[in-house]
Amino acid sequence: MKIGMLTGGGDCPGLNAVIRAVVRKGVFTYSDEFVGFLEGWRGLVEDKSMPLDLEAVGGILPRGGTILRTSRTNPSKHPDGLDRCMAALEKNKIEALIAIGGDDTLSVAQKLHERGAKVVGVPKTIDNDLGGTDYTFGFDTACNIVCEALDRVHTTAEAHNRVMVVEVMGRDAGWIALYSGIAGGADVILIPERPFDVDKVADSIRQRHERGLYFSIVVVAEGAKFSSAEPGQGAPVLQDMGKDEFGHVKLGGIANILAREIEKRTNYETRAVVLGHIQRGGTPSAFDRVLATRYGLGAIDMVHRGEFGSMAALRSNKIVSIPLLEAISKNRVVDNEMIQIVDGLFEKSAEKHSA
Numbered sequence: 001m002k003i004g005m006l007t008g009g010g011d012c013p014g015l016n017a018v019i020r021a022v023v024r025k026g027v028f029t030y031s032d033e034f035v036g037f038l039e040g041w042r043g044l045v046e047d048k049s050m051p052l053d054l055e056a057v058g059g060i061l062p063r064g065g066t067i068l069r070t071s072r073t074n075p076s077k078h079p080d081g082l083d084r085c086m087a088a089l090e091k092n093k094i095e096a097l098i099a100i101g102g103d104d105t106l107s108v109a110q111k112l113h114e115r116g117a118k119v120v121g122v123p124k125t126i127d128n129d130l131g132g133t134d135y136t137f138g139f140d141t142a143c144n145i146v147c148e149a150l151d152r153v154h155t156t157a158e159a160h161n162r163v164m165v166v167e168v169m170g171r172d173a174g175w176i177a178l179y180s181g182i183a184g185g186a187d188v189i190l191i192p193e194r195p196f197d198v199d200k201v202a203d204s205i206r207q208r209h210e211r212g213l214y215f216s217i218v219v220v221a222e223g224a225k226f227s228s229a230e231p232g233q234g235a236p237v238l239q240d241m242g243k244d245e246f247g248h249v250k251l252g253g254i255a256n257i258l259a260r261e262i263e264k265r266t267n268y269e270t271r272a273v274v275l276g277h278i279q280r281g282g283t284p285s286a287f288d289r290v291l292a293t294r295y296g297l298g299a300i301d302m303v304h305r306g307e308f309g310s311m312a313a314l315r316s317n318k319i320v321s322i323p324l325l326e327a328i329s330k331n332r333v334v335d336n337e338m339i340q341i342v343d344g345l346f347e348k349s350a351e352k353h354s355a
Helices: 017-031 041-045 081-091 105-116 139-160 175-183 197-208 252-267 276-280 286-305 324-328 337-345
Strands: 002-007 035-038 048-053 094-099 119-123 161-168 189-190 214-223 238-243 249-251 271-275 309-313 318-323
Touching: 002 017, 002 041, 017 035, 017 094, 017 197, 017 286, 035 041, 041 081, 048 189, 048 337, 081 105, 081 175, 081 189, 094 105, 094 286, 105 119, 105 324, 119 286, 119 324, 139 161, 139 175, 139 214, 139 276, 139 286, 161 175, 161 252, 175 189, 175 214, 189 197, 197 214, 286 309, 309 324, 318 324
Parallel strands: 002 035, 002 094, 094 119, 119 309, 161 214, 161 271, 189 214
Antiparallel strands: 035 048, 238 249, 309 318
């Protein structure tokens, strides 16, 4: 069987592990042939590809990024983009396509499936916010990176009696902020699911300092929102008003605004740290290498079972097949149970603003 594969959206630790697993099982078990389309959906729109064989995937397991490269190209936004994707599949005699990506990438996969393409999806997002699956690979690596950063920030915050505001990824869901904040011993965790009052954040920090703890660590997801009209007006903070081809604005900068507001209210020296792309760069964790490998093995099996229009998903520690439509229907956000668990770590007076 001749199978195409692509990686779309943001890069993510573990992508190469998926590619490696698909190719190795496809060759060893099914005698498949593979073609990798380059730079996400752009590779199909522009018919750019490379052969994927055992030599191509040798040694890529520990590498971050993706050997197929990626982009945020949306064929639906290009003239005849979806038609060109279908034509590229036909020209290259592709019998099935494995698309590795988040809800944007998989939404295109669903559109191609509706046009007759035989597509299987693999979930990918470090935000861990894709519906239908318990965990996505890359999330564990991101949390480990943030946790290490928080450990380092703790020492300098304590040495200088500072408040440190650390901004992490999380557009619509606060999983990274929540998990890394717990693991890193943060004093305040702010997530998109729960708008916060900056006055209450400042009060909590002030109470902490009055108890003789002269430093504080605040972890804030980039998509977190101020609940009051001042200064954020209940909306996420934007770097600029531009949007990508999937309609997403560029978030970022909330840490700097929050640090300024905390210092204004408390008179405590406050600094902002924005981790940015550091969170998704570099080598994947052992957990993510194993999870990504399991997804890849599951995806190639799904292809040979004819389970098209579906996505490999992790449920109760088993790889299962679910409809693409279920995966992309809504984001998986932090639930109340998780929020309540974290609330128990903070003082009662801080409950209303801590995640």
